[in-house]
Amino acid sequence: MSGTLTIVLILLVFIIVYQIGKASEYATILRDEAKVNKQTNRLMAWLLIAFFVFGIWGIWECHQALKGRLLPPSGSVEGVEYDAMFEATMWVTGIVFLATQAILFWFAYRYQASDKRTAFFFAHNNKLEIIWTTIPAIAMAALVAIGLKYWFKVTDDAPKGHAVVEIVGKQFNWLIRYPGADGALGARDFRKIDDANNVLGLDWADNKTKDDIVAQNGEMHIVVNRPVKLVIGSRDVIHDVGLPHFRMKMDAVPGISTTLWFTPRYTTKQMQEITHDPNFVYEISCDQMCGKGHYSMRGTIVVETQAEYDKWLAGQKTYYAETHPEAAPAAPVTEAVADTAKPVVSK
Amino acid sequence: MSDVIIQGPNVAHAHAGHADHHDHDHHEQHFITKYIFSQDHKVIGKQFLVTGIIWAIIGALFSVFFRLQLGFPNDTFPIMEKFLGEWAKGGKLNPEFYYALVTMHGTILVFFVLTAGLSGTFANILIPLQIGARDMASPFMNMLSYWFFFISSVFMFVSLFIQTGPASGGWTTYPPLSALKEASMGSGLGMDLWLISMALFVVSSLLGGLNYIATILNMRTKGMTMTRLPLTIWALFFTAVLGVLSFPVLFSGFVLLIFDRNFGTSFYLSEIFIGGKALPHIGGSAILYQHLFWFLGHPEVYIIMLPGMGMASEILSCNSRKPIFGYFAMIISLTGIAVLAFLVWAHHMFVTGMSPFLGSIFVLLTLLIAVPSAVKVFNWLTTMWKGNIRFNVPMLFAIGFVSLFISGGLTGIFLGNSALDYHLHDTYFVVAHFHIVMGVSAFFGMFAGIYHWYPKMFGRFLNPTMGYIHFFITIIGAYLIFWPMHYEGIAGMPRRYYDYSAWTSFNKFEGLNAFISIVAIAVFFGQLLFVVNFFASIWRGRKVTTQNPWGSPTLEWTTPIRPGHGNWPGEIPEVHRWAYDYKDDGNGNDFITQTTPLKPGEESH
Numbered sequence: 001m002s003g004t005l006t007i008v009l010i011l012l013v014f015i016i017v018y019q020i021g022k023a024s025e026y027a028t029i030l031r032d033e034a035k036v037n038k039q040t041n042r043l044m045a046w047l048l049i050a051f052f053v054f055g056i057w058g059i060w061e062c063h064q065a066l067k068g069r070l071l072p073p074s075g076s077v078e079g080v081e082y083d084a085m086f087e088a089t090m091w092v093t094g095i096v097f098l099a100t101q102a103i104l105f106w107f108a109y110r111y112q113a114s115d116k117r118t119a120f121f122f123a124h125n126n127k128l129e130i131i132w133t134t135i136p137a138i139a140m141a142a143l144v145a146i147g148l149k150y151w152f153k154v155t156d157d158a159p160k161g162h163a164v165v166e167i168v169g170k171q172f173n174w175l176i177r178y179p180g181a182d183g184a185l186g187a188r189d190f191r192k193i194d195d196a197n198n199v200l201g202l203d204w205a206d207n208k209t210k211d212d213i214v215a216q217n218g219e220m221h222i223v224v225n226r227p228v229k230l231v232i233g234s235r236d237v238i239h240d241v242g243l244p245h246f247r248m249k250m251d252a253v254p255g256i257s258t259t260l261w262f263t264p265r266y267t268t269k270q271m272q273e274i275t276h277d278p279n280f281v282y283e284i285s286c287d288q289m290c291g292k293g294h295y296s297m298r299g300t301i302v303v304e305t306q307a308e309y310d311k312w313l314a315g316q317k318t319y320y321a322e323t324h325p326e327a328a329p330a331a332p333v334t335e336a337v338a339d340t341a342k343p344v345v346s347k
Numbered sequence: 348m349s350d351v352i353i354q355g356p357n358v359a360h361a362h363a364g365h366a367d368h369h370d371h372d373h374h375e376q377h378f379i380t381k382y383i384f385s386q387d388h389k390v391i392g393k394q395f396l397v398t399g400i401i402w403a404i405i406g407a408l409f410s411v412f413f414r415l416q417l418g419f420p421n422d423t424f425p426i427m428e429k430f431l432g433e434w435a436k437g438g439k440l441n442p443e444f445y446y447a448l449v450t451m452h453g454t455i456l457v458f459f460v461l462t463a464g465l466s467g468t469f470a471n472i473l474i475p476l477q478i479g480a481r482d483m484a485s486p487f488m489n490m491l492s493y494w495f496f497f498i499s500s501v502f503m504f505v506s507l508f509i510q511t512g513p514a515s516g517g518w519t520t521y522p523p524l525s526a527l528k529e530a531s532m533g534s535g536l537g538m539d540l541w542l543i544s545m546a547l548f549v550v551s552s553l554l555g556g557l558n559y560i561a562t563i564l565n566m567r568t569k570g571m572t573m574t575r576l577p578l579t580i581w582a583l584f585f586t587a588v589l590g591v592l593s594f595p596v597l598f599s600g601f602v603l604l605i606f607d608r609n610f611g612t613s614f615y616l617s618e619i620f621i622g623g624k625a626l627p628h629i630g631g632s633a634i635l636y637q638h639l640f641w642f643l644g645h646p647e648v649y650i651i652m653l654p655g656m657g658m659a660s661e662i663l664s665c666n667s668r669k670p671i672f673g674y675f676a677m678i679i680s681l682t683g684i685a686v687l688a689f690l691v692w693a694h695h696m697f698v699t700g701m702s703p704f705l706g707s708i709f710v711l712l713t714l715l716i717a718v719p720s721a722v723k724v725f726n727w728l729t730t731m732w733k734g735n736i737r738f739n740v741p742m743l744f745a746i747g748f749v750s751l752f753i754s755g756g757l758t759g760i761f762l763g764n765s766a767l768d769y770h771l772h773d774t775y776f777v778v779a780h781f782h783i784v785m786g787v788s789a790f791f792g793m794f795a796g797i798y799h800w801y802p803k804m805f806g807r808f809l810n811p812t813m814g815y816i817h818f819f820i821t822i823i824g825a826y827l828i829f830w831p832m833h834y835e836g837i838a839g840m841p842r843r844y845y846d847y848s849a850w851t852s853f854n855k856f857e858g859l860n861a862f863i864s865i866v867a868i869a870v871f872f873g874q875l876l877f878v879v880n881f882f883a884s885i886w887r888g889r890k891v892t893t894q895n896p897w898g899s900p901t902l903e904w905t906t907p908i909r910p911g912h913g914n915w916p917g918e919i920p921e922v923h924r925w926a927y928d929y930k931d932d933g934n935g936n937d938f939i940t941q942t943t944p945l946k947p948g949e950e951s952h
Contacts, residue, residue, distance in 0.1 A: 003426050010872065014879050021812040021880070025889055040811075044738035047819065048746065055826060066834040069855045079770075086767060086837075093757040100724060100753050107731040108746055111667070112738065118937065119668040120733035121930050123952065128729070129676045129722065136721040140714040140760075147766035148707050154769065155703035171530070171621070190618040191625045201620070232700075236621040237524040238633055240698065240773065244839025244852055247770040251699045253633050254523060255617030258700030283852050287773040287841045289517045291524060291531040292443045295844035 038113075045112035052105035056098075071244055072275045075282060075303070076262035078154055079247035085146055092139060154248065158261035162227035165220060167284075168200060169232075169239030169252040172293030174218045174284060175199055180211030180318060185231065190254075193235065197323040200235075204320065214319040218299035220284070222264055223309045229261040239297065240288035245271075249287050264303040271303075376912075384494075386486035387912045391493050392471030393804060396797070398493075398500060399464015400878060406455035409448045411871050416440045418864025420846045420857075434512065442845045443532050446515040449843060450533065451507065453518025454541070456786065458548055459503070461651040463496050465793050466590075469654050470559045470583045472804060476903035477577050479568025479920060481913045484561035488554050495551035499544045506540035514541035517843065519644065522615040522636050526607045529622035538608070542601050549598045552590050559587035568902070570922035574678075575941065575952075577901050577926040578671060581678055582657025585685040586650050593646040593689070600639030607631070634699050641692035648785045649688040652752075653681065655792020656723060659745040662795050663727055665899045666742035667734030668937050670927035673726040674952070680719035680726075687716045697765040698772050706765045713763035720756050724749065735937075739897075740814030744795035747822045748788055754826075755784025758833065773843075776836025779829045787825040794821075794877070801881075802896050806909040807888030813880040820873030827866045831859055900940045901926050925952040 028036045074080050166177040166185050177200060179185045186202055186209025193201035199216060202209040222228045232241050234252035241260065242249040250260040272280045284299030304312070385391060412431065415424050423438035434444035471489065475482055483489045506513040515533025516525035524530045525538055563584045567576070603614040607628075615636045616628035664671040671677060693701060693709045727749050736742065758780040761767045771777065794817075801809050840853045847853040847860070895904040902922065906914050920942040928939040945951055 003429060006426075014876065017813060017816065017876060018810070018879055018883060021810040021816075022887075024812040025810055041738050044743065044815070045736075048738075048743075051819075051822070058826070059830065062831055062834070066831060066859070070834065070838050071852070082766070082770060086761070086770075089761055089764070089767060093760055097753065097757050100728065101750060103728050104731070104746065104749055104753070107728060107734075108736060108738075111731060111734045111736050113668075113735045117735055118931075119735040119929060121670065122672060122729070122733065123670045123927070124673050124675065128725075129673055132725040133718060133722055136718050137715075140717050143760065143764060144711055144714050147710060147764040150766040151703060151707060151710070151769070154766075155706075190620045193620040193625060195623065236619055237527070237530050238521055242773070242839065242841060244770070244774075249698055249769065249772060253700055254619050255629075255631065255633065256700055279851060281851060283850060285839070285841050285850065285852075289446070289521075289524065289843045292446060292515075292845075294446070295442070295846055296849065298849060 041113050045109045048105055049109040052101065055101075072271065072280075073266075074245070074247055075264060075266055075271060076243075076246035076248070077265050078262050079245075080265070081150055082247040085150060088146070089143060092143065154261075158229040158259075159227045159263075162229050162261060163223065164229050164231060165222065166200075166231040166233065167220065167241055167252070167299070168235055169241070169286065169290070169297070170199075170235040171237065171291050172286075172297045173216070174220075174241075174297070174299040175235075176215040176218070176220045176299075177319075178213040178215075178221075178313075178316075179208075180213055182208055182211055184208045186210070186212055190235065200319075202319065210320045211318050212320070213313075213316045214322075215316075218284070220299065220301045221309055221312055222301060222303055223306050224264050224267045224270075224303050226306075227261055227263045229259055232258045232260065237290050238288050239286050239290050242285040242287035243282070243301070244285065245282050251288055267303045267305060267308075268301075269304075384490060386482070386490045388471045388475050388483050388486065388489060389804070389910070389912075389914075391489055392468050394493050395463055395467030395471060395496070396804075398497065399460050399468060400881065402455050402459040402464065402500065404875070404878065406452050406460060407871050407874060409452040409455070411868055412440065413445055413448045413452070414864040414867045416445055416845065418861040420848055440845075443515060444512055445845045446517075446531070446843070447512045447533050447537070450515050450517055450520070451503075451513050454503070454514070454545075457518060457647065457651070458545070459496075459500060461785070461789050461793070462552065462590075462647070463548070465789065466583060466586045466650060466654045467493070467496065467555060469579070469658065469793075469796050469800075470555065470587065472800060473579055473903065474559055474562050474583060475566070476803070476906065476910075476914060477580050477901055477926075478563060478566060479571055479902050479915075479922060480562060480566040481915070481919065483558050484566055485558055489558050492551050492555035492558065495547050495554060499547035499551060502540050502544035502547065506537050506544070509536050509540070511535040511537055513537040519637075519640055520604075521640075522604060522607060522633055523619055523621075526604060526615055527619070527621055527626075542605055542608075546598060546601055549594045549601075552594050556587040556590040556594075559583060560591065563587075568919045568922055571902075571941075574675075575922055575925045577657075578660040578674070578677055578681075579654075579657035581681055582653040582660075585681050586653045589646040589650050589653075589685055589688055593643040596639055597643035600636055600643075603639070604636065634696070634701065637696050637699060638693070641695045642689075644695065645692040646688040648781070649684055651785045651789045652792075653684070654796070655748055655789045656681070656752075658792050658796040658799070659727065659748045660730075661899075661901070662741045662745040662799050663730050663749070664927055664929070665799075665897055666737040666739060666745070667731050668737070668898075668929050669730055669734045670929050671726070672729040672732075673722075674925070674927065676722055677726055680722045683719035684716060687712060687719070691716065691763075694763050694765070694768070697768045703765075710763065710765045714760065716763075717756070717760060720752075724753055724756075739798075740809070740811055740818060741795045741799035743815070743818045744791045744798060747818065748791035748795060750822070751783055751788035751791055751825065755780055755782075755788055759784065770839065771836055773841055774836035775832045775840050775842055778842050779832035779836060782832075783825070783829045787821075787829070791821075794818075797881070799897065800903075801884070801888075802891045802908075803903055803906075803910075805885050805888065806891050807884055808891060808896075809884045809888060810880050813876055817873060817877045817880070820870060820876070824866050824870035824873060828863050828870065831863065835859065895940075898936065898938050900924075900928050900938045902941055905940060905942055923951075928952070 074083055164179055168175045187206040188201045189203050190201050232250055232252045234254045239252040246262045250258050272278055282301035286297035425438040427435035428438050434441050511532045514537045525534050528535045606612040607615050613628035613631035615631050615633050617631045619626045660671050691713045694713045697706050835856050891908050905920050922941045923944045924941055932939040
């Protein structure tokens with residue numbers, strides 16, 4: 001009932017607006033049309049300039065209202081440079097934005113039709129064209145230069161001594177794998193995947209897999225100030241590892257392996273102090289539409305000190321031990337490497 | 348006889364002696380050949396426009412539904428159940444259908460409204476009228492172009508009503524998501540229908556585009572050299588060239604996807620475990636599809652932008668009562684944009700794992716596009732400088748077009764730079780950017796064109812009061828909706844999420860999302876105001892009484908107020924000057940039509 005009422009009401013409003021429109025059209029004809037048109041022209045010139053002024057005020061208000069909700073300072077060392085570059089681009093485009101919009105609306109107001117003037121016949125001027133071709137070209141060249149310098153840095157190999165963590169997307173969560181004590185991720189094959197006891201399809205014939213640790217809760221542990229390289233993969237469709245706090249992201253594509261690296265700057269605890277938010281966590285968002293659960297594909301990152309990390313690691317079981325309880329006794333990870341290697345050799 | 352004259356390419360000159368037939372060729376055509384299977388470019392243009400408007404209402408309504416979900420994730424809206432039935436049980440949108448709505452919104456607006464509805468409409472209506480031709484090079488192909496679009500529309504429309512819902516993998520339909528039925532409900536029959544519909548759409552677009560190019564190159568009237576063409580025609584020419592060269596690539600991408608979906612090939616599929624089993628596909632590349640898609644996808648945004656640029660140029664010049672500033676610079680910049688449009692597609696793919704070196708080339712070429720774009724903006728501004736500006740509704744929309752083009756263009760400098768895209772990719776920053784520039788700005792170009800040429804299409808005016816209201820609602824609304832979205836994007840908020848409440852980084856924008864949704868709904872109703880105005884004015888609008896109501900020098904205003912099939916009774920006028928001679932003609936007018944011979948001693952432009 002209320003639905004019908006709303007529809008009737010909306011229709012009524014449209015009819016009224018239409019009638020007002022028609023009435024004003026007739027009124028224009030009845031009164032001196034030329035005069036009414038002049039008045040309308042003046043009114044529109046005023047409205048445009050008012051739109052500009054209120055628009056600038058609105059932009060200011062919007063900024064005041066939302067700036068507090070932006071991201072905290074970059075959680076990665078690389079992101080600091082990103083933020084600086086972003087700000088520089090913001091200044092360049094901001095100035096151009098203000099100048100061109102101001103000119104646009106000022107010209108509209110200043111050169112509104114008047115009987116006293118005739119338009120100035122001004123068809124071309126090569127000097128002007130050259131000026132405003134060259135200046136944007138130089139500005140763009142500068143932005144490209146700064147951008148590419150950063151781009152090549154972050155897409156280059158990770159610095160020596162970096163840690164490696166694998167993150168694999170599936171509908172709709174993240175699987176995380178640590179290389180274990182040998183520091184190497186063992187081979188995996190999608191044909192060996194089994195949701196019950198081999199979610200990543202680790203190839204147990206490869207000894208390097210034996211000490212790998214797999215986390216299925218979407219929580220990644222990394223060490224502060226140590227560069228970490230994420231090896232990114234996908235089990236099914238394309239996902240994307242989005243790390244807003246570290247200012248970067250990379251697609252997870254089935255069939256190929258992509259990478260991304262960064263150096264965490266603050267531990268989660270430090271970030272909680274910086275943001276005055278005791279519940280702060282680094283989040284991993286899926287940034288490539290991957291199906292109905294796309295919006296819920298959330299992971300987290302715990303950045304901690306080496307000591308905290310070691311303590312956490314000591315409590316983890318290798319995935320091999322987890323899925324082969326009969327073969328490997330629950331042993332600390334570091335020893336498990338040597339232990340679990342034996343049964344395979346004997347096979 | 349008259350039919351022969353109308354339909355044969357270029358015969359207009361050859362049969363000039365018989366041209367007087369056009370004076371009395373108003374033999375009654377049957378309703379079906381006149382309005383439905385019409386070969387008159389003006390009627391076909393209107394068919395594209397009306398179909399486009401209907402699609403625009405559907406596409407916009409979808410955005411209202413998903414904005415309700417985004418703005419008020421914890422509320423239910425029983426009215427949605429009335430529209431969507433099971434998909435919104437209890438007034439709460441199903442996530443699966445949310446993605447279908449997002450996908451359809453994008454597909455409909457990008458292809459059906461801003462490609463077919465925009466360049467289909469204005470290329471058809473303006474090209475023959477502004478170059479002085481009786482019709483298109485091939486009116487029959489032109490008719491087919493519309494009817495392929497119509498069949499394509501039927502397929503897409505049908506897909507909305509099937510049990511598994513329409514395609515839901517985003518308007519870009521990246522495989523493997525779109526290739527595997529197990530990956531998403533919308534990747535079933537809905538996706539098949541989507542592919543069929545889009546393949547037909549490509550056919551329609553090619554039939555139209557080839558026709559536009561042939562017509563512009565071959566059928567200009569005597570004296571209408573390429574450098575005397577109005578910029579609308581130049582823009583529509585490049586639009587058609589872009590479409591003809593890039594749509595086939597998209598088509599090939601679709602064909603491979605159809606093969607992967609139905610015939611067991613592995614073009615895009617490799618090493619996939621889904622639905623509890625490993626698929627046999629190995630060796631394909633999901634990224635290949637993205638290359639094929641964006642090879643059209645990027646020129647596509649210029650297919651959407653260029654007509655608006657052309658029309659804004661025309662309308663700004665006409666209502667400033669000044670020639671367009673830098674006519675040649677405008678043509679050169681259009682050329683530059685058209686060429687670069689083909690060389691930047693991979694800037695949509697910086698974070699796909701594509702070679703960073705390759706990415707860097709695309710950064711360079713992408714930011715290069717800012718140069719011709721900047722030239723255009725400065726030329727538009729200079730066109731207004733020292734003008735004598737008339738603020739009729741088309742002029743306001745043209746000014747709005749420039750304002751939005753600046754705003755949306757500048758944010759492109761962020762996204763085109765791979766280093767900045769590294770964080771901003773697929774966030775709301777992207778949503779804000781492309782909605783402002785190729786969404787709203789292109790719409791403003793389209794509205795400007797509709798308000799400006801409506802008198803030529805229907806012999807009546809649109810109601811200006813409603814037009815002014817429409818303009819201010821739309822421009823204020825557009826900025827209110829999309830400006831704050833940039834902040835969400837800078838904060839890393841990903842696009843295409845159904846609900847943000849579980850995310851500590853993004854749930855602080857809840858209030859803002861509600862605000863955006865409310866404004867979006869208000870703007871939706873504002874657009875309906877335009878629809879009412881459009882349809883009511885066809886029958887009830889104020890009649891046009893003068894041949895040239897805007898005082899424009901171009902050829903379309905030398906036709907009768909309601910031109911018949913063939914456009915000009917008698918001979919096609921000869922052109923003697925360029926399209927922007929806004930100077931004293933000696934009879935108290937401030938413009939000289941293109942058909943006026945040069946005065947003794949006067950130099951042509």
